[in-house]
Amino acid sequence: MESMDLPPHVLANREYWDATAANWVAPGERSWAQDKPSWGVFQVDVPVLPEDVAGLDVIELGCGTGYVSAWLARRGARPVGIDNSAAQLATARRLQAEHGIEFPLLHGNAEQVPYPDASFDLAVSEYGAAIWCDPYVWIPEAARLLRPGGRLIFLCNSVASILCAPDDEAEPSTERMVRPQRGLHRLAWPEGSVEFHLGHGDMIRLLHDSGFQLENLTEIFAPEDAGDSPFNYAPAAWARQWPVEEVWTARRI
Numbered sequence: 001m002e003s004m005d006l007p008p009h010v011l012a013n014r015e016y017w018d019a020t021a022a023n024w025v026a027p028g029e030r031s032w033a034q035d036k037p038s039w040g041v042f043q044v045d046v047p048v049l050p051e052d053v054a055g056l057d058v059i060e061l062g063c064g065t066g067y068v069s070a071w072l073a074r075r076g077a078r079p080v081g082i083d084n085s086a087a088q089l090a091t092a093r094r095l096q097a098e099h100g101i102e103f104p105l106l107h108g109n110a111e112q113v114p115y116p117d118a119s120f121d122l123a124v125s126e127y128g129a130a131i132w133c134d135p136y137v138w139i140p141e142a143a144r145l146l147r148p149g150g151r152l153i154f155l156c157n158s159v160a161s162i163l164c165a166p167d168d169e170a171e172p173s174t175e176r177m178v179r180p181q182r183g184l185h186r187l188a189w190p191e192g193s194v195e196f197h198l199g200h201g202d203m204i205r206l207l208h209d210s211g212f213q214l215e216n217l218t219e220i221f222a223p224e225d226a227g228d229s230p231f232n233y234a235p236a237a238w239a240r241q242w243p244v245e246e247v248w249t250a251r252r253i
Contacts, residue, residue, distance in 0.1 A: 009194040016193040021087035028065030041229040053077040056121040061110040062128020066092030082106040111137040130154035146252040158243040212250035219243035
């Protein structure tokens with residue numbers, strides 16, 4: 001897709017992620033080197049992926065440096081990664097070569113994936129499309145891409161963390177809400193990126209309307225022994241009291 005055809009938020013996020021991709025090289029290298037997945041800002045061990053993914057066709061929506069797809073490939077899945085940032089994908093391709101793991105990597109918009117209907121058994125996003133794409137577009141797109149019975153699994157910021165996160169990313173989350181939940185959808189941050197978040201009721205309705213049956217919602221807290229994360233919006237003391245992230249699992253009807 002030509003840049004002139006992309007929605008404004010996709011273009012803004014492409015510029016942001018290409019400019020900041022160097023910050024994610026070292027975390028990507030560490031995650032590629034892991035044999036066992038760990039998740040989120042506190043790298044917790046929670047059951048996100050299905051126990052058996054061997055033989056599954058998987059699309060990772062917003063794959064970044066590609067480590068989730070690498071974890072899946074090591075377990076016998078056939079992943080495809082799509083990401084908005086050419087710079088992120090350059091890191092992913094280098095790490096593919098270094099680790100001897102190959103799978104297709106597409107530079108594009110996860111709201112419009114160039115694959116036919118019913119091409120995949122599993123769609124997954126750790127952040128990625130889960131926060132950087134419009135849910136009213138990318139979730140129906142995930143439904144289109146999945147075969148009947150296929151699963152959608154995505155990890156994103158919790159609603160609580162978004163309601164309590166200040167606009168200034170240098171400031172920690174507060175113990176009070178700084179924005180309303182009513183109408184929660186598009187958030188344009190001062191550094192130029194654009195995120196999307198929905199309240200739980202709106203997300204459940206969207207999943208249902210898109211042809212999904214909700215199977216599970218797992219809220220992630222900081223472990224009791226966790227130190228502060230590298231992200232100011234997720235101080236450990238706050239995240240031990242309120243969930244900092246949540247994992248949604250839904251099945252395509």
